[in-house]
Amino acid sequence: MTAERSFSDLPGDVLSKILKNAAENSVYDFLHLGQTCKGFCETARNEYIFATASLHNYSCMPRRIEMEKFLKRACIAGNPQALYREGMAKCFCVVNRDVDRGIQLLWEASERGVIEATYALGLQLICMEPRIWDGYRVLSTLDTICSKEGFDILMRCRHVTNRMIADIWITSRLEPPKRYSCSCVDNPSWCSYCMWNYEARSLAGVLERRNHVPLRM
Numbered sequence: 001m002t003a004e005r006s007f008s009d010l011p012g013d014v015l016s017k018i019l020k021n022a023a024e025n026s027v028y029d030f031l032h033l034g035q036t037c038k039g040f041c042e043t044a045r046n047e048y049i050f051a052t053a054s055l056h057n058y059s060c061m062p063r064r065i066e067m068e069k070f071l072k073r074a075c076i077a078g079n080p081q082a083l084y085r086e087g088m089a090k091c092f093c094v095v096n097r098d099v100d101r102g103i104q105l106l107w108e109a110s111e112r113g114v115i116e117a118t119y120a121l122g123l124q125l126i127c128m129e130p131r132i133w134d135g136y137r138v139l140s141t142l143d144t145i146c147s148k149e150g151f152d153i154l155m156r157c158r159h160v161t162n163r164m165i166a167d168i169w170i171t172s173r174l175e176p177p178k179r180y181s182c183s184c185v186d187n188p189s190w191c192s193y194c195m196w197n198y199e200a201r202s203l204a205g206v207l208e209r210r211n212h213v214p215l216r217m
């Protein structure tokens with residue numbers, strides 16, 4: 001006769017993987033699973049889950065305390081997508097706005113490979129007169145990526161940025177860079193500076209319009 005087995009008999013890394021998958025789907029799945037047995041309960045404290053869970057189902061403005069707590073722990077654990085979300089909120093939400101902190105978080109997320117963070121960071125910086133050239137330098141890394149992998153990357157950055165901003169209650173405003181004398185013909189697809197200035201104006205427009213449409217629920 002086979003002895004009864006429970007989830008607690010599974011190796012720790014398997015329990016972690018199950019919990020991580022649950023967290024990626026919903027924080028409630030993660031919390032409920034963590035209450036089902038001792039094994040899950042102990043494994044749910046594992047830093048690895050918070051550091052590596054994909055957060056595509058999470059907004060930068062969590063409306064439930066459980067989500068907020070999960071994102072905070074993920075941020076502390078250095079989860080790049082959590083750093084990105086917190087950075088977006090600090091830069092572009094009027095409530096608790098802290099642009100310096102937001103830039104630092106976006107920078108960390110960018111260095112950990114979150115391309116959308118590089119995009120938002122660069123555009124935020126070129127809209128800050130004293131840091132405009134830092135911004136173009138950051139965005140030049142996206143130029144390189146786009147030239148190798150195509151402009152779908154740029155479309156993805158716009159899409160993810162717009163999705164984050166759609167969840168922000170009251171957005172801040174951006175002041176797009178003034179026109180610097182550029183030797184190019186005014187064609188954004190051929191000049192990096194003009195293209196990123198165009199993107200900054202576009203993002204400023206998204207932020208502006210966000211405050212005139214109802215919050216997405």
Ligand SMILES: [Zn+2]
Nearest residue numbers: 182184191194
């Ligand atoms: Zn130009």
